[in-house]
Amino acid sequence: MRGGGDMALLIDFGSTYTKLRAVDLDAGALAAAGQGPSTVTTDVTIGLEAAMADLDRHMGGLPDFQYRLASSSAAGGLRMVTVGLVKELTAEAARRAALGAGARLVGSFSYRLTEGDTVAIVDLAPDVLLLSGGTDGGNSEVILYNAARLAESPLACPVIAAGNRNAADDIHAIFGQAGKPILIAGNVMPAFQELDIDPARAAIRQVFIDRIVHAKGIDRAAEMFDAVLMPTPAAVMAGAKLLSEGTQDRPGLGPLAVVDIGGATTDVHSIAGGDPTGEGVVQYGLPEPYEKRTVEGDLGMRHNARCIVETQGADRIAAAAGVTAGAVEDWLLRIEGDVEILPERPEDVAIDAAMARAAVRIAMRRHAGSVRIAHTAAGPVTVQEGKDLTAVAALVGTGGALVHAAAPAGVLAAALGDRSDRTSLRPMNPALFVDEHYLLYAAGLLAEVAPAAAFALAMNGIRAAGGKDERRGTG
Amino acid sequence: MSAQATGPARGRKLITGVIGADTHIVGSRILSMALEEAGFEIVALGAITPAEDFVKAAIETAADGIMVSSLYGQGELDCRGFRDLFIEAGLEDMLIYVGGNLVVGKQDWTDVERRFLEMGFDRAFPPNTRADQVIEVLNADFAVRSAGRRIAE
Numbered sequence A: 001m002r003g004g005g006d007m008a009l010l011i012d013f014g015s016t017y018t019k020l021r022a023v024d025l026d027a028g029a030l031a032a033a034g035q036g037p038s039t040v041t042t043d044v045t046i047g048l049e050a051a052m053a054d055l056d057r058h059m060g061g062l063p064d065f066q067y068r069l070a071s072s073s074a075a076g077g078l079r080m081v082t083v084g085l086v087k088e089l090t091a092e093a094a095r096r097a098a099l100g101a102g103a104r105l106v107g108s109f110s111y112r113l114t115e116g117d118t119v120a121i122v123d124l125a126p127d128v129l130l131l132s133g134g135t136d137g138g139n140s141e142v143i144l145y146n147a148a149r150l151a152e153s154p155l156a157c158p159v160i161a162a163g164n165r166n167a168a169d170d171i172h173a174i175f176g177q178a179g180k181p182i183l184i185a186g187n188v189m190p191a192f193q194e195l196d197i198d199p200a201r202a203a204i205r206q207v208f209i210d211r212i213v214h215a216k217g218i219d220r221a222a223e224m225f226d227a228v229l230m231p232t233p234a235a236v237m238a239g240a241k242l243l244s245e246g247t248q249d250r251p252g253l254g255p256l257a258v259v260d261i262g263g264a265t266t267d268v269h270s271i272a273g274g275d276p277t278g279e280g281v282v283q284y285g286l287p288e289p290y291e292k293r294t295v296e297g298d299l300g301m302r303h304n305a306r307c308i309v310e311t312q313g314a315d316r317i318a319a320a321a322g323v324t325a326g327a328v329e330d331w332l333l334r335i336e337g338d339v340e341i342l343p344e345r346p347e348d349v350a351i352d353a354a355m356a357r358a359a360v361r362i363a364m365r366r367h368a369g370s371v372r373i374a375h376t377a378a379g380p381v382t383v384q385e386g387k388d389l390t391a392v393a394a395l396v397g398t399g400g401a402l403v404h405a406a407a408p409a410g411v412l413a414a415a416l417g418d419r420s421d422r423t424s425l426r427p428m429n430p431a432l433f434v435d436e437h438y439l440l441y442a443a444g445l446l447a448e449v450a451p452a453a454a455f456a457l458a459m460n461g462i463r464a465a466g467g468k469d470e471r472r473g474t475g
Numbered sequence B: 001m002s003a004q005a006t007g008p009a010r011g012r013k014l015i016t017g018v019i020g021a022d023t024h025i026v027g028s029r030i031l032s033m034a035l036e037e038a039g040f041e042i043v044a045l046g047a048i049t050p051a052e053d054f055v056k057a058a059i060e061t062a063a064d065g066i067m068v069s070s071l072y073g074q075g076e077l078d079c080r081g082f083r084d085l086f087i088e089a090g091l092e093d094m095l096i097y098v099g100g101n102l103v104v105g106k107q108d109w110t111d112v113e114r115r116f117l118e119m120g121f122d123r124a125f126p127p128n129t130r131a132d133q134v135i136e137v138l139n140a141d142f143a144v145r146s147a148g149r150r151i152a153e
């Protein structure tokens, strides 16, 4: 048994691995890491025991952990479907709430659900469905119609209703009579163009803790941890928020963005107001959430490698990697043969890095806002849609493909804005950091019980990534 | 005392906004304030509002009427197809008014009015229309609407 100060154990039940981080709470630093396979689809305890044995070897004996907290993205993550009224309004607000809660969005619907929509939703078999529509006191017809269609369908998952509050009682009754689980949350758009997604996010998290952890079989290992607190992407976001805001005693890094390149998706989080920084710029569209997460389902380094190459252009990837188009195709085929493959030959390392840069560039371009010029009778007006991230203070990279890249700074720099393209509001001159030991999720979980130690952990875990001149990768 | 919403008009939800690339916000704002004081519920979209945004707002908020302003002289272009957007969205019965400075220069009002009514607006208002006059008309229109007719004589 290892002596010393208090320790915390942070567990991530991932889709491929069960990852453990043992954290020294006094030092606010990583003590050791352990890893095992992900065995959620069979018996979660097997993978967790293997990971604990690995941790034990690294630590030379396991301490009595003061906290044992977990997040999960296993068994497909928290699969959600959202339903709203107008696509750009409540349907978009619902999408943002689900993504912000760390969900994996598998479908989004708007207006009245058709029979085909309902069948599609049942086929998608989400873990949770978020139903919105109407401002408070506004349209209630459509949300009630959709509630009735869903209640009479074979859909069995819990439904969270976060729409027009005047319809809430009826929605409750509709699902209640059908004997289906329903939770009422605050409206995602209580007034026109007013976004309020935190109540829906809290409700999603509650359903995740109360039901999904059980439904996915994670609670079979309940004796080995205290609680599964949230989906892993929500833990990463909580870590990002902590890093940005700091604690009562220590200032954070300020507004920041996080890029998380995974095997199946590339996620971007921003903790920033995103208001226009330019003079006289007019904001257009739904207000942006201060904590925003976007998920690019077509930009995964393994499951969607071909998609990255096609989006960027195979020739450009080949040129950026300094290889032939044939070599790119060869590497793609090998990835498709084994999605857990790691590049070894120098040209494969180079292609992987070029793909990672492309994924980061495209993902940040989609996450960040943009400006366009609207020509009016009085001359041009600059209109901004989305968040202005040009002035964020920090950009943090996480995820295996970035952390293990030969030149992580170059990969991360692909997210930066480009002075020749003023229409895209990507970060211009942030400090670059790499979350080397994958600690952001751990810090996010730990923040729930020990914020000061969690902040120290996050700060200790990020490494400044290169000087300014190293930053701009090619391609 | 200034005009008040009466009868079926009381508490009706109206969307106001200035259409197109028009930045003249003052009239729409004054109108919004006066209508709110009179007992209407207002959803103000402000200046530079694309036509589609009136429709989207109307759907989500279940509005009862739309008050389109246009001042800068391009009203005729901006307002073309406005009613059609509502028909598309299943809101064909929406009460829609337009006002401000609808056309370029001084033109014969009856002719201007006819053109906007042909575009599908229920009513068009000439420059310098006072909010009190608008409230009276709203009262009359909502009264006949609850009796199943479209607008008052």
Ligand code: B12
Residues within 6 Å of the ligand: A376, A377, A378, A379, B021, B022, B023, B024, B025, B026, B027, B028, B030, B031, B066, B067, B068, B069, B070, B071, B072, B073, B074, B097, B098, B099, B100, B101, B102, B103, B104, B105, B125, B126, B127, B128, B129, B130, B131, B134
């Ligand atoms: C102030 C002003 C500006 C300001 C606007 C500031 C702002 N952000 O609001 C500035 C300087 C920016 C400006 C710019 C321009 N302006 Co200007 N402006 C005016 C001015 C002097 C006053 C407008 C005003 O605020 N009136 C006060 C409010 C209370 O009155 P109102 O808007 O008419 O609204 C009342 C009623 O009409 C009614 N109402 C309004 N909307 C509706 C809707 C409904 C449904 C109903 C029932 C009633 C209703 O209720 C209100 C309350 O009584 C007018 C001239 C005038 N005296 O009207 C020109 C005027 C509107 N402007 C004009 C022009 C041409 C322009 C520019 C194109 C000039 C240019 N070339 O740069 C630009 C256009 C900018 C743009 N993209 O929109 C012309 C329009 C000509 C036309 N329609 O044929 C006008 C008429 C001047 C003129 N005689 O030439 N302008």
